[in-house]
Amino acid sequence: MSGHGNDVANSTWLRAIMMAGLILTIGVAGFAVLGVGIADQKHHTWEDEHHHYDDAKKEWQDAVAAGTISGEDHDTELYIAKEEAHNDEVAAHLSYLTYRVAGMTMLFLTAGYAAFIGLGGFLNASKPKADDHGDDHGHGDGYGDDHHGSASPIIFAFGIMVFLMGLPDFIVACKALLDDTVVAELGMLGVSVSGLLIIVIAVSNWWFEDLPFIGHGEQIATSYPFEGDHIRKVGLWVFIMSEIMVFATFFSSYLRMRTEWCTKWAFENSDGGFEGCQSSDDWVLTASDYLRPGGAKIDGLGNSVGDFWTLLPGGINTFALIISSYTIVLALKTAKNANWEAPKGIMGKLMPTRKAAVRNYLIATLMLGSLFIVLKLVEWSHLVAEGFTIGTVQGSIFYIATGAHGLHVFIGLVIMLYLVFKADTIGFDEDNAQGIEYFGLYWHFVDLAWVVIFPAFYLY
Amino acid sequence: MGEHANLYMGKDIYFWNFIVLMVFTLFELGAVFFETVPGTDIDISRSAVWAILIGVGIVKGYGIAAFFMHLRDEHKWFNITFMFPWIFVALMLWGIGLSNPEGVTGLPSWCTPDWSYATER
Numbered sequence: 001m002s003g004h005g006n007d008v009a010n011s012t013w014l015r016a017i018m019m020a021g022l023i024l025t026i027g028v029a030g031f032a033v034l035g036v037g038i039a040d041q042k043h044h045t046w047e048d049e050h051h052h053y054d055d056a057k058k059e060w061q062d063a064v065a066a067g068t069i070s071g072e073d074h075d076t077e078l079y080i081a082k083e084e085a086h087n088d089e090v091a092a093h094l095s096y097l098t099y100r101v102a103g104m105t106m107l108f109l110t111a112g113y114a115a116f117i118g119l120g121g122f123l124n125a126s127k128p129k130a131d132d133h134g135d136d137h138g139h140g141d142g143y144g145d146d147h148h149g150s151a152s153p154i155i156f157a158f159g160i161m162v163f164l165m166g167l168p169d170f171i172v173a174c175k176a177l178l179d180d181t182v183v184a185e186l187g188m189l190g191v192s193v194s195g196l197l198i199i200v201i202a203v204s205n206w207w208f209e210d211l212p213f214i215g216h217g218e219q220i221a222t223s224y225p226f227e228g229d230h231i232r233k234v235g236l237w238v239f240i241m242s243e244i245m246v247f248a249t250f251f252s253s254y255l256r257m258r259t260e261w262c263t264k265w266a267f268e269n270s271d272g273g274f275e276g277c278q279s280s281d282d283w284v285l286t287a288s289d290y291l292r293p294g295g296a297k298i299d300g301l302g303n304s305v306g307d308f309w310t311l312l313p314g315g316i317n318t319f320a321l322i323i324s325s326y327t328i329v330l331a332l333k334t335a336k337n338a339n340w341e342a343p344k345g346i347m348g349k350l351m352p353t354r355k356a357a358v359r360n361y362l363i364a365t366l367m368l369g370s371l372f373i374v375l376k377l378v379e380w381s382h383l384v385a386e387g388f389t390i391g392t393v394q395g396s397i398f399y400i401a402t403g404a405h406g407l408h409v410f411i412g413l414v415i416m417l418y419l420v421f422k423a424d425t426i427g428f429d430e431d432n433a434q435g436i437e438y439f440g441l442y443w444h445f446v447d448l449a450w451v452v453i454f455p456a457f458y459l460y
Numbered sequence: 461m462g463e464h465a466n467l468y469m470g471k472d473i474y475f476w477n478f479i480v481l482m483v484f485t486l487f488e489l490g491a492v493f494f495e496t497v498p499g500t501d502i503d504i505s506r507s508a509v510w511a512i513l514i515g516v517g518i519v520k521g522y523g524i525a526a527f528f529m530h531l532r533d534e535h536k537w538f539n540i541t542f543m544f545p546w547i548f549v550a551l552m553l554w555g556i557g558l559s560n561p562e563g564v565t566g567l568p569s570w571c572t573p574d575w576s577y578a579t580e581r
Contacts, residue, residue, distance in 0.1 A: 225537040226537060234541075237538055237541045237542065238541065240542070241541055241542070241544060241545045242545075244542075244545040244546070244549060245545050245548060245549070248545070248548065248549040248552050248553070249552065251549075251553070252549075252552040252553050252555075255553060255558065256558075259558060265506050268506075269506050292492050292493075293492070293493055293495075294495055308493065311489070311492075311493070315485075315489050318485050318489075319482065319485060322478065322481045322482060322485060323478075325478075325481075325524065325528050326474065326475075326478040326528075329474045329478075329528060330474075333472075333474070440528075441529055444524050444525075444528045444529045445529070447524055447528075448521060448524045448525060448529075451517055451520045451521050451524065452517060452521075454488075455488060455513040455516070455517055459488065459489075459491075459492040459509075459513060460509070460510075460513060
């Protein structure tokens with residue numbers, strides 16, 4: 001869209017660089033505390049439990065070799081001690097993973113935020129100041145006074161195309177960073193990194209065009225059936241329409257495979273109707289079998305590995321998305337309320353002005369969305385550690401569907417980062433709150449998709 | 461966004477929608493977490509869990525779309541835009557998700573043009 005409104009000084013964009021520095025500092029601090037400090041402690045505990053398990057296992061194996069107990073007897077004290085030690089080791093490993101992955105995710109997430117907002121701020125601060133401002137509307141985008149389309153979306157799409165062209169090599173190169181057995185060359189990162197750079201440039205230019213927007217010059221549809229509506233709003237609804245189809249493909253694929261799988265629930269309710277599925281050994285394990293209490297994945301003592309704590313990240317994420325949906329509504333409500341008054345008490349100190357209130361509601365939304373990503377990756381790390389990998393059909397559809405949703409959350413967070421920046425600089429009010437409103441539609445859709453994904457993949 | 465001037469017990473519709481979403485999510489988790497109805501010996505069957513998950517999903521979906529996305533206050537063409545893809549979603553759920561249990565090799569011929577290419581390659 002064209003930027004219509006006040007001029008934005010180049011120095012304003014320098015605040016974006018400061019914001020990037022602040023965000024990166026938070027990420028590094030989070031990584032230092034969670035991913036290094038606590039994770040190292042947990043690693044020591046894991047090593048201790050591993051030795052404990054080795055000792056218990058050896059004691060059991062010696063007893064079996066000596067013939068004092070049977071290897072098939074799962075009621076002996078030594079077998080139970082071995083399996084309990086194994087469970088303790090698994091728990092210690094998962095606890096270590098929780099902090100390590102949380103810390104690393106915070107670092108990478110904030111590095112991503114800092115890259116977008118910092119590079120965007122730097123690029124925009126470096127641009128020559130517009131010289132065509134000064135008419136009645138104060139146009140200040142530097143490209144003339146008439147309405148015009150923005151090139152940013154198509155540059156953005158081009159960047160995504162370049163990134164995806166290099167993605168296979170990019171993945172191999174990333175694997176090589178984590179795994180010594182994978183061989184890769186630095187050049188394999190080239191195409192995708194070029195794509196990422198184009199994306200950053202497009203996004204920063206998009207922001208450059210939008211930041212001066214204070215509510216004048218919104219383009220209005222002139223023909224039926226959306227006559228009188230904002231074109232951006234109509235476009236967003238059409239976009240949401242296509243997004244519904246994207247998630248429907250994941251869901252229908254999952255449903256297609258799921259109806260064929262001999263899961264525990266299906267087996268117990270089928271009266272033996274599943275061909276080739278005679279016992280629990282034949283059960284197909286889905287993500288929910290690892291996560292929900294009473295799931296089909298069992299430990300050596302015959303107990304389900306899923307319990308309250310394994311379901312907790314998914315549960316918290318569900319609440320986090322719902323709360324974030326509400327905070328974005330509050331941000332919009334506050335921005336649109338010309339008669340807004342500061343609340344009393346501690347909330348009044350947090351939100352002394354309307355501008356601060358909108359910004360803080362957006363920050364709350366950003367933090368809740370970030371929490372979603374962190375917990376998502378913690379949960380994935382637990383599932384992979386327990387053997388639920390992408391190498392299986394049920395793992396593939398789970399990671400692709402929940403990963404696509406997570407990607408939507410991440411993209412939303414990058415946009416939200418910009419909204420926080422705008423709320424902190426230009427500010428939102430009843431005239432230009434469309435930015436929050438239209439982003440809110442996207443964010444609510446992400447919440448809506450989770451309403452389907454969560455019960456289908458985590459609970460059922 | 462649609463302006464909801466009406467207050468219920470001093471709070472607007474967004475607040476109550478938020479509360480309903482939170483409570484129903486708790487209900488959803490509880491249905492899976494408990495194997496019997498708390499305080500009783502009544503088993504929560506698979507069918508009951510199915511019904512609860514679908515029912516709660518519909519309520520939550522409606523709450524988000526109608527109030528948070530304020531479709532309830534929009535004119536019919538926005539509602540039609542939102543509802544239109546659901547026709548295809550329903551078709552996909554039925555056509556791909558719930559039919560042809562024999563798998564992709566058992567799909568009807570019109571759905572597998574030049575299928576020999578995939579099987580003989």
